[in-house]
Amino acid sequence: MARISARLSENAAGDFFVDDSCIDCETCRIVAPRTFARSDRLGLSIVRRQPASHEDELRAAMALVSCPTSSIGTESKLDVREAVEALPDPIAGGVFYCGYASEDSFGAASYLVKRESGNVLVDSPRAARPLMDRIASLGGVATMFLSHRDDVADHAKYARRFGCARVLHAADVGHDPREIERRIEGDVPVELAPDLIAIPVPGHTRGSMVLLHQEFLFTGDHLWGTDDGDGLDAGRSVCWYSWGEQTRSMERLLAFDFEWVLPGHGPRFHAPAKRMRAELEKLVARMNH
Numbered sequence: 001m002a003r004i005s006a007r008l009s010e011n012a013a014g015d016f017f018v019d020d021s022c023i024d025c026e027t028c029r030i031v032a033p034r035t036f037a038r039s040d041r042l043g044l045s046i047v048r049r050q051p052a053s054h055e056d057e058l059r060a061a062m063a064l065v066s067c068p069t070s071s072i073g074t075e076s077k078l079d080v081r082e083a084v085e086a087l088p089d090p091i092a093g094g095v096f097y098c099g100y101a102s103e104d105s106f107g108a109a110s111y112l113v114k115r116e117s118g119n120v121l122v123d124s125p126r127a128a129r130p131l132m133d134r135i136a137s138l139g140g141v142a143t144m145f146l147s148h149r150d151d152v153a154d155h156a157k158y159a160r161r162f163g164c165a166r167v168l169h170a171a172d173v174g175h176d177p178r179e180i181e182r183r184i185e186g187d188v189p190v191e192l193a194p195d196l197i198a199i200p201v202p203g204h205t206r207g208s209m210v211l212l213h214q215e216f217l218f219t220g221d222h223l224w225g226t227d228d229g230d231g232l233d234a235g236r237s238v239c240w241y242s243w244g245e246q247t248r249s250m251e252r253l254l255a256f257d258f259e260w261v262l263p264g265h266g267p268r269f270h271a272p273a274k275r276m277r278a279e280l281e282k283l284v285a286r287m288n289h
Helices: 027-031 054-066 081-085 129-137 155-162 243-255 273-287
Strands: 016-018 036-039 044-047 072-074 089-092 095-097 111-113 120-122 143-145 165-169 182-184 190-193 196-200 209-213 216-220 260-263
Touching (some): 016 044, 027 054, 054 072, 054 081, 129 155, 143 155, 143 196, 243 273
Parallel strands (some): 143 165, 216 260
Antiparallel strands (some): 016 072, 036 044, 111 120, 190 196
């Protein structure tokens, strides 16, 4: 629970606040960008301005519920039931943002893809009962796609609840491979279903993968949108395996068409396929220099 006594001094005056347990995971800034921002001085999230409407207050409360470290609070002890019921949060085309980020994944975003042939959970949120019950009401989970070893969080609890098959690259499988029902080998894209393509993208980790579903590319920590919302970006400072491999695997994504980049960390990016390709080409060119 966030502590008023540890409220960061740069928070805007008012009900909502962020305390000093923030880990700068960006969850609140993705969910409620009108309320939360990053303090460059502190290197942490703060309340930039208090919610000015019911919609803003709801989004801020959704960020509070989703914060992996419970670093967001309200002086009034706000009732968050509406925010709980608003998660997972619809994005587009049957794709939902789960919220309930896990500290074990450093606050990584996870997504639910609703499909007639079986829902897909992309990476693992916290195993919070309200979220799991809501996912059950949306049809449960048939497949859990794990983009890489860092964002697996509570995958075992979701597998027990829903009996879903977990997909992870063999290079990122941990000490007990029996927990992963389907292990992807090598660097060749694998069709999991006609509308689901697992694409190995070594770089951030040796076993990093992205998932292509129709116009949506779920990218884990491979690439994400720029902070200004105008293009694509990737981070050499968070490349744990090989920047050269990450650059080459980024180039291979030019063979695919997509309109959404939905990352584990960092901003989302949405653009027509032609513009998306152009932005990806720009990113690859920057990475090669």
